[in-house]
Amino acid sequence: MNHEKFINKQRLRRRRHNRKKVRGTAERPRLSVFRANANIYCQVIDDERGLTLASASTRDKELRSDASGSNCDAAATVGKAIAERAKAAGVTQVCFDRGHFRYIGRLAALADAAREGGLQF
Structure with missing residues (x-):
């Protein structure tokens, strides 16, 4: 079996396992x-309507800085930005969908910054 195919199947299995429990509502x-x-990249999504309410990423012009987009500081900046944009859209509570990624490093930094910004999850 091709190693790359095996890795992608594992990622897909982990993503599906996580998404069974995580569903976005209004x-x-x-x-x-x-x-x-x-x-x-992160998005606040209403799955019932199939609508993205807010989004933020390290590629946004206003979030770009001298720091790299691939470090914890940049992830924390994105976390604060998504919290502000979600609150502007009228969202205060979300359910966190980490996909197939482990909750360490950049994901944890983003989640902590979003919590500090006022999102509850």
Whole structure:
């Protein structure tokens, strides 16, 4: 079996396992996070309507800084930004969807900053 195919199947299995329990509603949308090698992206999604309420990433012009997009400081900046944008959209409670990523490093930094910004999850 090809090693790359095996890894992708494991990621897909972990993502599906996590998404069984995490579903975004109008009252409590889903905070979905994707971590790439160079950047980190997050969205607040209402799954019932299929609508993205707020989004932020290290690629946004106002969030770009001298720091790299692939470190914990940049992830914390994105976490604060998503909290502000979600509150502006009228969202205070979310359910955290980490996908197939482990809750360490950049994901934990983003989640902690979003909590400090006022999101509850």
